[in-house]
Amino acid sequence: MKRRTAIVLLTGLMVVSFAVTTATLVRASNQWYCWHWPGPSVGFGSAASGYWSNILNSEANQWSSGTCMNLGGGSDITGDADFYGGTGWLGLARILESGPDCTIVRAEALMNQSYLDGPSYDETDDRHVACQEIGHTIGLDHRKGPNSQTCMNDQFLGFPDFDQHDADTVAAITPGCGGGGGGCANGGENGRKKCTDGIDNDGDGCTDGADPDCQ
Numbered sequence: 008m009k010r011r012t013a014i015v016l017l018t019g020l021m022v023v024s025f026a027v028t029t030a031t032l033v034r035a036s037n038q039w040y041c042w043h044w045p046g047p048s049v050g051f052g053s054a055a056s057g058y059w060s061n062i063l064n065s066e067a068n069q070w071s072s073g074t075c076m077n078l079g080g081g082s083d084i085t086g087d088a089d090f091y092g093g094t095g096w097l098g099l100a101r102i103l104e105s106g107p108d109c110t111i112v113r114a115e116a117l118m119n120q121s122y123l124d125g126p127s128y129d130e131t132d133d134r135h136v137a138c139q140e141i142g143h144t145i146g147l148d149h150r151k152g153p154n155s156q157t158c159m160n161d162q163f164l165g166f167p168d169f170d171q172h173d174a175d176t177v178a179a180i181t182p183g184c185g186g187g188g189g190g191c192a193n194g195g196e197n198g199r200k201k202c203t204d205g206i207d208n209d210g211d212g213c214t215d216g217a218d219p220d221c222q
Contacts, residue, residue: 036176037159039148041109042102043180049145050081059088059118062130066137066158066167074174075184076145083111084144086137088118097122098136100143116140134158134167146180147173 051067053060063086071078078084091099097119104113117140123133138158139149149161150172157170178184 036179037148037150037173038176038180039143039146042105042111043109043146043182044076044083045106045110046183047075047181048077048079050083051078051141052080052082052085054085054087055089055118059120059133062133062137063088063116063118063141066134066141069138069168070141070145070177073169074145074177075181076177078141078145083113084141085115086118086141087115088120088123090121090124091117091119092121094119094121097128098140100140102144111144111146114144116144128164131167132164135164138167138169142169142173145177147176 051064053063053067055063067078067084067086070076099117099119100114101117102111102114104111106112116137118133118136122128123136135158139161142159147159150157150159151162152160153163155163155170156166157173158166158168159173160166
């Protein structure tokens with residue numbers, strides 16, 4: 008299988024604006040471009056120690072218990088925390104290696120202690136960032152606005168959990184997850200086509216009839 012390395016990264020919450028992202032394509036859901044794992048069983052391991060290892064493992068377990076993903080022990084996704092300096096980002100997700108059709112082979116989620124260990128951030132904020140970066144590594148992009156009470160919100164801290172929309176998106180983009188198998192959802196609806204994945208694209212519960220994907 009042909010693989011590529013050092014492909015792409017996605018900045019998480021920003022220190023000042025909480026709104027900057029490297030992803031600019033329009034998707035049918037909050038999928039990060041077309042990235043997805045080839046199946047729901049993905050190894051997760053923490054390279055951090057102490058407090059941050061507990062935070063990362065706890066949030067990985069949350070993704071496992073609340074979605075179709077099984078983030079068991081392994082090294083497909085590595086979570087880590089370190090003093091990365093004044094980078095401007097609280098967390099960063101990187102896809103390090105990929106296979107064909109946007110399948111993720113190896114990724115990492117990084118926590119920047121240079122900010123997060125300071126007095127401006129508490130444990131809830133830390134969990135929000137860890138939850139978000141792990142969410143990125145399993146194929147999710149940001150959610151925006153005060154009504155998106157999910158850790159995938161990159162404008163507001165204080166939500167250490169993902170929501171049902173995030174879980175549904177994971178199921179839609181991951182083969183073997185019931186709604187998965189890839190298909191249109193893995194195309195990311197990047198302007199080339201409409202998807203019919205049944206996902207509420209604008210987060211309003213499909214009440215306005217404006218989402219072509221809602222069925």
